[in-house]
Structure formats: C-alpha cells, structure tokens
Amino acid sequence: MTVYVVQELKRNHCPKCGWSKPDWIKPVIENRYRCKNWKCKHEWLDENLQPTIDLTPASVYGDIEILIESNNTGIAIQPLISVLRSRLKDFNDDDYILPVGDPVAIGVVTSIASDNNRGQIKMLRWDRRLLRYIEIKFNTRGKSIVDIERKTE
Numbered sequence: 001m002t003v004y005v006v007q008e009l010k011r012n013h014c015p016k017c018g019w020s021k022p023d024w025i026k027p028v029i030e031n032r033y034r035c036k037n038w039k040c041k042h043e044w045l046d047e048n049l050q051p052t053i054d055l056t057p058a059s060v061y062g063d064i065e066i067l068i069e070s071n072n073t074g075i076a077i078q079p080l081i082s083v084l085r086s087r088l089k090d091f092n093d094d095d096y097i098l099p100v101g102d103p104v105a106i107g108v109v110t111s112i113a114s115d116n117n118r119g120q121i122k123m124l125r126w127d128r129r130l131l132r133y134i135e136i137k138f139n140t141r142g143k144s145i146v147d148i149e150r151k152t153e
Contacts, residue, residue, distance in 0.1 A: 001062030001094045003124065004087075005055060006109050007101025008066045053100060057132050058124055061096050068105055077104065084112055091116045096135070097123045114140040 055064055067087055068080070084105075091113045099106045114121055119141030124133040 001096070003055075003058045003062045003064050003096045003098050004091070004109065004113070005058070005064060005066050005098045005100055006106050007068040055098070058096075058098055061124060061133065061135070062094070064098075067109060068101065077108065080105070081108055081112070084109060088112045088116055093117065093120060093122075095122065097121060098133075099123060099125075110140075 058064060065087075067084060088109065095113075095117075097109060097113055099110075110121060110123075119139045121138055121140060123136045123138075125136055126132075127134050
C-alpha cells in the first residue's frame with residue numbers, strides 16, 4: 001500500500017530567528033533565501049525549508065511517496081504529466097491519493113490514477129474533529145462505490 005502525496009509543501013521561515021512572514025523571506029538567488037528581519041539577516045539554502053504539513057498520520061494507510069517536490073511547480077504541465085504517468089503506473093486498489101498542493105496537479109494526479117485503476121480512486125481527507133485522515137472511495141466512471149470509511153488505529 002502506498003500513499004501518493006501530490007505535492008510536498010514547505011514553509012519559508014528563518015531557521016535562525018523563526019520569522020515566517022512571506023514578505024520578510026525573500027529568495028536571494030535560486031535556492032537561497034535571506035531573512036529580512038533587521039536583527040537577523042540570516043541566509044540559508046532551500047534544503048532547510050520545513051514541511052508545512054505533518055504527513056506521519058497518513059503513514060497508517062501505507063508508505064508515503066511524494067509525487068512532486070515543493071519547488072517543482074510551474075506553467076509547463078506537459079512534462080510534469082509524463083513524470084506523473086511513470087510514477088503512478090503501478091497505482092491500484094490498495095493505494096491512496098493525498099490531495100495536497102497545486103489544484104491543477106491534484107486534478108492531473110487523480111485523472112492519471114483513475115485511468116490506471118479502472119476509474120477507482122481512494123483519497124485521504126483530514127478530519128479536524130478526529131485529528132486523523134479518513135478514507136474516501138469513489139469511481140470516476142459512474143459506478144456506485146461511493147464510500148467513506150474511518151480507519152481505526
């Protein structure tokens with residue numbers, strides 16, 4: 001079982017002083033950032049960006065695989081479709097999609113996974129009340145398998 005996370009989101013915050021206001025964190029050059037806090041002025045590389053969402057609760061459903069890195073979004077969608085097709089070629093009934101990130105990428109991933117699995121999709125949705133993911137099953141080809149299950153730990 002695999003949980004395919006559409007896109008990994010990372011937070012721009014200064015690892016030295018913790019400032020995270022978007023207008024205070026500016027890219028200096030590609031993959032380098034500088035804190036605009038007048039007391040700090042710290043510079044760091046892109047590798048030090050922290051994820052905005054903790055994906056460990058989704059690991060109950062399977063191994064987590066990131067489909068698109070946080071810095072790999074843009075207008076050129078056709079090359080991305082080729083990469084996603086190869087990464088989702090083994091998508092089956094045991095796998096899940098965790099829809100995080102760019103809405104266009106989420107749509108593309110859902111479409112490719114649907115094509116590879118006879119229209120059957122399982123997604124994970126975060127339940128704020130229960131503080132865990134719930135499983136949602138559906139068929140994009142009009143079959144009546146709409147189902148919502150809550151997985152207990």
